[in-house]
Amino acid sequence: MAKRPFWRTLYFQVLVGIALGVLTGWAAPALGASLKPVxxxxxxLVKMIITPVIFLTVTTGIAGMSDLKAFGRVGAKAMxxxxxxxxxALAVGLLVANLVRPGEGLNVDPAALDQGAVASYVSKAHEQTITGFLLAIIPDTFFSAFTSGQxxxxxxxxILTGIALALxxxxxxxxxxxxRVLTALVFRIVHMLMYAAPIGAFGAMAYTIGAYGIGTLANLAALVATFYATSLLFVLVVLGLVARAAGFSIFALIRYLKEELLLVLGTSSSESAMPLLMxxxxxxxxxxxxxxxxxxxGYSFNLDGTNIYxxxxxxxxxxxxxxxxxxxxxxxxxAVAILSSKGAAGVTGSGFIVLAATLSVLPTVPVAGMALILGVDRFMSExxxxxxxxxxxxxxxVVARWERAxxxxxxxxxxxGRFGELEEAESDALQIDGKGEER
Known part of the structure; x- marks a missing residue:
């Protein structure tokens, strides 16, 4: 199998898009900020295709299972x-914050902060409750689930459709x-949409740098650096040990997903790479x-980065x-963060909204203090x-390994990185089997 030139890979093209976006946002901030629609x-475009990807993947997967009890077992293990x-992740964030103390010495008077700047986030946070979240899982009608974006x-x-088909x-x-035919069709559309990924990464990164400016990082550099270092520590050490116990390397996984990770970095949205991840x-x-x-x-319940933040x-x-x-x-x-992070799952800008929901319950920490980090929140979003x-x-x-599946x-x-060799070997084996059957 001939290897594609590096300049034709999604990895390289998205990397170029990110670099050009940073350069555009820095050299022409007004132009960069205007590229937000890109x-x-x-x-x-990606969110448009996520609904059919999830529906078809889950439905065909469950319907094709011989043991439906295994599906319930998988769900319990995942939760x-x-x-x-x-x-x-929450505990790691608390431990690092107590050791590094990134906010110490700023001596900010909460009364002097602009509470209006975070008022909209606080109001959205109050709308999110655990009961409301659980009820929102049930769509108003069967078909409204496909138009709600939830x-x-x-x-x-x-899940209901897959179980019904299996029965x-x-x-x-x-x-x-x-x-199954529709699943193949939808994933073909996903690959078509990925041709626009470098342009999307360019527009998103140009907007971030142009609108917020790299200079805004200087004032809160300690917080941003601490957050990035803590997240890196969690991924390489905590998730690295979990991966090792499950029989694979976290570094090998990161290399395998490098294109998708660059796409997430460029767009500041993990949803942009969900179909490719699956x-x-x-x-x-x-x-x-x-x-x-x-x-x-996991996109609603397993938010390690959001919890550390x-x-x-x-x-x-x-x-x-x-x-x-x-x-x-x-x-x-x-304890409050564990609950509130589930109550605001799936909400746009959920990291900041969940923080507002958590602080609203704890009167000791002033919610107005969120105005301090509003300017750099976008840089931590990536x-x-x-x-x-x-x-x-x-x-x-890990869950698949637990199931020995x-x-x-x-x-x-x-x-x-030997997947091409494996596919060739499987293709040769299929051809041999086919010839044997013909004879």
Missing amino acids: GDAFIK AYFLTFSTL ILQVLFVA LGERGERVLGTF EKLERAGCPKPIVGLVVPT MSLAALFIAQATNTPLTLGDQLLLM CRSLTNFIGNAVATI VDVGRLRAALE
Whole structure:
């Protein structure tokens, strides 16, 4: 199989788009800020296709399973994983914030802060409740799930459809065959949309640099640097150990997903690479039903980067405003954050909204202090998205390994960059089998 020239790979093209976006935003801030619709358009294109990707992947995966009890077992294991590592991410953020103390010495008077700047986020946060979140999983009608843009609603309908098809037996085979053809069609559309990825990354990055300016990082460099370092520590050490225990390397996984990670970095949205992540995990040997369940659910429940951000940002505000927090206050903060992060799942700008929801419950930390980090939140959004993305990739492989459902040879070949050789060997084997049948 001939290797494509590097300049034709998505990785290189997105990298060029990001670099040109940074340069444009820095050299011509007004022009860069005006390019926001370019990045937004690409993200809308991807979100347009996410609903059919999730529905078809989950439905065909469940309908093709011989044991429906296994599906419930996978869901339980996934939720246990999400809860464990979301809590651990919050704890890591609190620990680092107490050790580094990035907000110490700023001596900000909360009364002098512009509360109006964060008022809209606070109002959105008050709208999010656990009960409301759970009820929102059920769509108003069967078909409204496909137009609402809510991932969990689509997942809910897909699970019901997949189970119903499985229970129909032979009568459901014809519908299942049609869905499989539609799945191939939808993923072909995904690949077509990826031709616009470099342009989308260019527009999004030009807007970020042009609108906010690299100079805004100087004032809060300690917070941003601490957040990036903590996220890197969590990915390489915590998720690295989890990956090693599951029999694969976190570095190999990052290399395997490098194109998707660059896309997330450029667009500041992990959703922009969700369809590609699902496809790549399947190609690496993870079963379709597990990928279809764990990845979309993880996008709402497994937000490692967002959790690290919440605990770090909350303690930064407390330190900057000289607000003392006892160990009990910090444990309460973590407990509230665990719940509020689920209540605001799937909301645009959820990281900042979840932080507002958490601080609203804790009267000790002034919510107005969020105005301090509003200017650099966009720069931390990229890191949140990257960490969430890697966390969900690891979670999917780990759950699949727990189920002993991973093709280990295929996984190693994919992560070691030998996937082309494996595909050639499989193709040759199929040809030999075909000739044998003809004879």
